[in-house]
Amino acid sequence: MNRNIKKIAVLGSGVMGSRIACHFANIGVEVLLLDIVPNALLPAEEAKGLTLDSKIVRNRIVNQSLETAVKSNPSPLFSKSYVKRIKTGNFDDDLKQIAQVDWIIEVVVERLDVKKSVFERVEQFRKPGTLITSNTSGIPIHLMTEERSEDFKAHFCGTHFFNPPRYLQLLEIIPTSHTHKDVVTFLVEFGDKMLGKTVVLCKDTPAFIGNRIGVYSMLALTHLVEKLDLSVEEVDKYTGPAMGHPKSATFRTADVVGLDTLVNVAKGLEENAPDDEAKGVFQLPAFITKMVENKWLGEKTKKGFYEKVKDNKGGSDILSLNLKTMTFGPQEKVKSSTLEATKPVEDIRKRMKVYEQGTDKAAELFRAMHYPLFEYVSKRVPEITDDFFRIDDAMRAGFGWEIGPFEVWDALGVRETIEKIKTEEKRLPGQAGEVAQWVHDMLAAGNESFYKIENGIRHFYDIASKSYKPIPGTEELIVLDHIRDTKTIWKNSGVSIIDLGDGIINCEFHTKMNTIGGDVIEGLNKAIDLAEKEYRGLIISNDGKNFSAGANIGMIFMMAVEQDYEELNMAVRMFQNTAMRIRYSSIPVVAAPFQLTLGGGCEFSMHADFVQLHAETYMGLVEFGVGVIPGGGGSKEFALRASDEYREDQIVQNTLKDRFLTIGQAKVSTSAVEAFELGYLQQGKYAVTMNRARLLADAKTKALELAADGYIQPAPRDDIKVLGNQGLGIVYVGAASMHAGNYISEHDKKISEKLGWVMCGGNLSAPTEVSEQYLLDLERKAFLELCAERKTLERIQHMLTKGKPLRN
Known part of the structure; x- marks a missing residue:
C-alpha cells in the first residue's frame, strides 16, 4: 500500500505533543493539534464575560501549550511562520476531524487508563487504514490495544520521540504482534528520510532500548559515587566530552531532564523487569532518595545537583551539591592526568584506549562504569533487541554518545576486555563479571569485533547466522570514515580529497573546528584542479561535528600583529580567488554544510553551484564579532x-x-530554512536533507544530476x-x-x-x-x-x- 502523509492529528498538546506537532510542521505536513476542554474559567476569562462554552476558552489549553512551545528556546520550528501549518482544537468539539488525517499520534499523559480511554474515543471517528501510534517512554504497547478492532491493531504501533523532538535524533518504533509489517516498514522509512531520525526498531520490553540502557548507565554511576569517593564535579568532568558524552555529562543531564523523570523510569524498570539480573542498579542510592524528598529535582525546581544563585556583585554563580553533607557550595576545580592525556587524541576510539589505561580516579571510573555496562548490554540481547547495533544507535541518537557501548568495547578490544570485566573489583548490584554467551561464541569462531568495514559499508556480527551482515538501511549511505583509507587520492595537513565513485570527488576539511587556513585553501584548489581534469563534479563536505567555524583567525592575528600586510593581502586574495574558483570552475561544485557554517564556510557555500544542506545548519557571516x-x-x-x-x-x-x-548584526540562522530567509541561500540553488547521515549521498546525487544536465561554466x-x-x-x-x-x-x-x-x-x-x-x-x-x-x-x-x- 502506498502511503502519503499529508495531514496528521496529534492528541495531547503538552511539552511532547506540541513539539511533535511543530516538527511535523517543519517538514510541510498539515497538523491538527487537540487537547482537553478546561473545566473551570480563569479570572481573566470571567472578567471578559466568557463562559465554558466560549471557543476561546474551550481551546485555551491547546493554544497556550502551542504558544509556549513556539516561544521556547531553542525553537521547535525551523521558521516561526510554520506555526500556520498547525490548527488547534479540543477533543470534545474536533475529534471527528481525525477522519480526515493520515496518521494519528497520541501523546496524552503517561497513564495506561487515560490512553486506552482516548483510543476508545478515537475508534468512533478514525477511518480504516489510518496509522495510529502512541508516544510513550515505557508503557507496554500491547496493553494499549486491548478491546480495539482488528484494523486498529493492525495499524497501531508505539513511537517514542526523544525530547526535544526536533533536536534529538532518536525515534524508537515499537510494534506489537498485531502490527502489519508494511506499517512498520513505512514508519521506519518515514522517520529516517522525512523526519530525519535515527530510527531504532524495539521490542515491547520495559523502557524499550534507549531508556533501558541510558537509565542503567546513569544509575550505575550514582552507585559508583560512594565506591570511588566521587564528587558531583568529578563525575561530570570525567563523563563529559572526553568520554565522548555531551557537555552536560551525567548530573547536569539529570538536572535538565528532571530527577523525578529519572526516578520514575528507574522505579518502572525495577517493577517491570523482574528477571533483569542487574535490577539492583535501579534501586536508588540514599542521596537520590533524599533529593527527591527535598524536591531538588533539577532545573524545574531551581535546585538539583546544581543550584544557580546570585553573587555579591549582582551576577550569578552555580553551586554544586556535596553528596556527603547534602549541602550546596562553590564548585571545585577538577584535575586529571588521564583527561590531560586524552586531550590531543581526536579519534574517539583511540581516545577510549588512552582513557582506559590511565592510573588516576578518572580512569578508575571509566573502567568501573564500562566493564559492567559491557556485561549488561551483552545480556540484553536478545531480550530487548535481536541486533546489538540498535543499542549503539539508540545511545548515540538519544543520549548524545559519540559511540555506543559495543563500539567502545570494540575500541578497547573485545577479547582482552572480557578478562578485565571478570576481574573488575567495583562490581554493581547483581552483576557477576561475566558477559553473555553469544560474545564468547563470536570470539570462538574467530570473529574478533562486533563491527567491521567491507567495501566502504559497515557490517555487524549477526548472532543468528554467525556471520557479518551490512547494517540494514546503510548500504546507500556514504561515510567518509569508511572509505578514507582506501579512496583518498590526495591529502595535506588540513584536507583529504576522496573519490566517491561515479566521477565525483569530495574535499574534506579536518582541521580543528574545520577552520580554513592555507592548507585548506591549497586543498580546495587542488580538488578543483583534479575535478576539472579527471572527474565530473566536486563536493565540499566532511564527517566532523561542524562544517566549518570559518577562517583561521589565529593566522590572521599573527600576520596583523606583525604588520605583515603584504602577506595578509596575499592570503585574503587567495581566499577570495578560491571562492571565485568554486563559483566559476568548469565542473559543478556542491557544498554540503551542516551544523556551524560560519564566516569562510558560509562564503564558500554561497559561491557553490548548489547547496545541499542539513536541516540543522547554523549559517552566518559573523566577522563583525x-x-x-x-x-x-x-x-x-x-x-x-x-x-x-x-x-x-x-x-x-x-x-x-x-x-x-x-x-x-552577524545574524546566524537557526535552521536551514532560516538560512534561506536571511539570504545565505538562493531559491532553486539549495535543498534540505533531514537526516544528517544521508547528506553526503544526497549531495553526490545532486552533483551527478548537474553534470548529467550538461553543466556549463558560468x-x-x-x-x-x-x-x-x-x-x-x-x-x-x-x-x-x-x-x-x-x-x-x-x-x-x-x-x-x-x-x-x-x-x-x-x-x-x-x-x-x-x-x-x-x-x-x-x-x-x-x-x-x-x-x-x-x-x-x-x-x-x-x-x-x-x-x-x-x-x-
Whole structure:
C-alpha cells in the first residue's frame, strides 16, 4: 500500500505533543493539534464575560501549550511562520476531524487508563487504514490495544520521540504482534528520510532500548559515587566530552531532564523487569532518595545537583551539591592526568584506549562504569533487541554518545576486555563479571569485533547466522570514515580529497573546528584542479561535528600583529580567488554544510553551484564579532544578490539595508530554512536533507544530476548595480544614529561604514554597474584596513582566548 502523509492529528498538546506537532510542521505536513476542554474559567476569562462554552476558552489549553512551545528556546520550528501549518482544537468539539488525517499520534499523559480511554474515543471517528501510534517512554504497547478492532491493531504501533523532538535524533518504533509489517516498514522509512531520525526498531520490553540502557548507565554511576569517593564535579568532568558524552555529562543531564523523570523510569524498570539480573542498579542510592524528598529535582525546581544563585556583585554563580553533607557550595576545580592525556587524541576510539589505561580516579571510573555496562548490554540481547547495533544507535541518537557501548568495547578490544570485566573489583548490584554467551561464541569462531568495514559499508556480527551482515538501511549511505583509507587520492595537513565513485570527488576539511587556513585553501584548489581534469563534479563536505567555524583567525592575528600586510593581502586574495574558483570552475561544485557554517564556510557555500544542506545548519557571516567585514567574497556576494533583487517599483535602499543588517548584526540562522530567509541561500540553488547521515549521498546525487544536465561554466559578473553615495548616505546616517544611541561602539560604527563602502561600491556619484572583481578589491582593502586597527586586534585576541566576541 502506498502511503502519503499529508495531514496528521496529534492528541495531547503538552511539552511532547506540541513539539511533535511543530516538527511535523517543519517538514510541510498539515497538523491538527487537540487537547482537553478546561473545566473551570480563569479570572481573566470571567472578567471578559466568557463562559465554558466560549471557543476561546474551550481551546485555551491547546493554544497556550502551542504558544509556549513556539516561544521556547531553542525553537521547535525551523521558521516561526510554520506555526500556520498547525490548527488547534479540543477533543470534545474536533475529534471527528481525525477522519480526515493520515496518521494519528497520541501523546496524552503517561497513564495506561487515560490512553486506552482516548483510543476508545478515537475508534468512533478514525477511518480504516489510518496509522495510529502512541508516544510513550515505557508503557507496554500491547496493553494499549486491548478491546480495539482488528484494523486498529493492525495499524497501531508505539513511537517514542526523544525530547526535544526536533533536536534529538532518536525515534524508537515499537510494534506489537498485531502490527502489519508494511506499517512498520513505512514508519521506519518515514522517520529516517522525512523526519530525519535515527530510527531504532524495539521490542515491547520495559523502557524499550534507549531508556533501558541510558537509565542503567546513569544509575550505575550514582552507585559508583560512594565506591570511588566521587564528587558531583568529578563525575561530570570525567563523563563529559572526553568520554565522548555531551557537555552536560551525567548530573547536569539529570538536572535538565528532571530527577523525578529519572526516578520514575528507574522505579518502572525495577517493577517491570523482574528477571533483569542487574535490577539492583535501579534501586536508588540514599542521596537520590533524599533529593527527591527535598524536591531538588533539577532545573524545574531551581535546585538539583546544581543550584544557580546570585553573587555579591549582582551576577550569578552555580553551586554544586556535596553528596556527603547534602549541602550546596562553590564548585571545585577538577584535575586529571588521564583527561590531560586524552586531550590531543581526536579519534574517539583511540581516545577510549588512552582513557582506559590511565592510573588516576578518572580512569578508575571509566573502567568501573564500562566493564559492567559491557556485561549488561551483552545480556540484553536478545531480550530487548535481536541486533546489538540498535543499542549503539539508540545511545548515540538519544543520549548524545559519540559511540555506543559495543563500539567502545570494540575500541578497547573485545577479547582482552572480557578478562578485565571478570576481574573488575567495583562490581554493581547483581552483576557477576561475566558477559553473555553469544560474545564468547563470536570470539570462538574467530570473529574478533562486533563491527567491521567491507567495501566502504559497515557490517555487524549477526548472532543468528554467525556471520557479518551490512547494517540494514546503510548500504546507500556514504561515510567518509569508511572509505578514507582506501579512496583518498590526495591529502595535506588540513584536507583529504576522496573519490566517491561515479566521477565525483569530495574535499574534506579536518582541521580543528574545520577552520580554513592555507592548507585548506591549497586543498580546495587542488580538488578543483583534479575535478576539472579527471572527474565530473566536486563536493565540499566532511564527517566532523561542524562544517566549518570559518577562517583561521589565529593566522590572521599573527600576520596583523606583525604588520605583515603584504602577506595578509596575499592570503585574503587567495581566499577570495578560491571562492571565485568554486563559483566559476568548469565542473559543478556542491557544498554540503551542516551544523556551524560560519564566516569562510558560509562564503564558500554561497559561491557553490548548489547547496545541499542539513536541516540543522547554523549559517552566518559573523566577522563583525572579530572586528572585520567578510573578506572571502561574502560582502561582494551580498552586494551582488541585493543588485539582483532591485526592482524599479521598490525603494532599492531597503533591499540593501536588509542585506547590510544581516552582516552587520552577524545574524546566524537557526535552521536551514532560516538560512534561506536571511539570504545565505538562493531559491532553486539549495535543498534540505533531514537526516544528517544521508547528506553526503544526497549531495553526490545532486552533483551527478548537474553534470548529467550538461553543466556549463558560468561567466564572472560585471553587471552588479551598486548605489554609490545614494546608499552610503543611508549607511553613514544609520551608523551615526546607532552610535549616538549607544547601541553600537565607535569601532562598530567604523566597521559598519567600511561594510557600507564595499556594498555601495565606494564613492560613486550615481548608481553604477560594476564587476565582481571591483567589489572584491574594495572588500579586501576594507578588510586589511580593519586588521590594522588596535580594537580589531583586541577582538580577535579575545575570541582566541575566551571563545566569545568582545564589543569594544
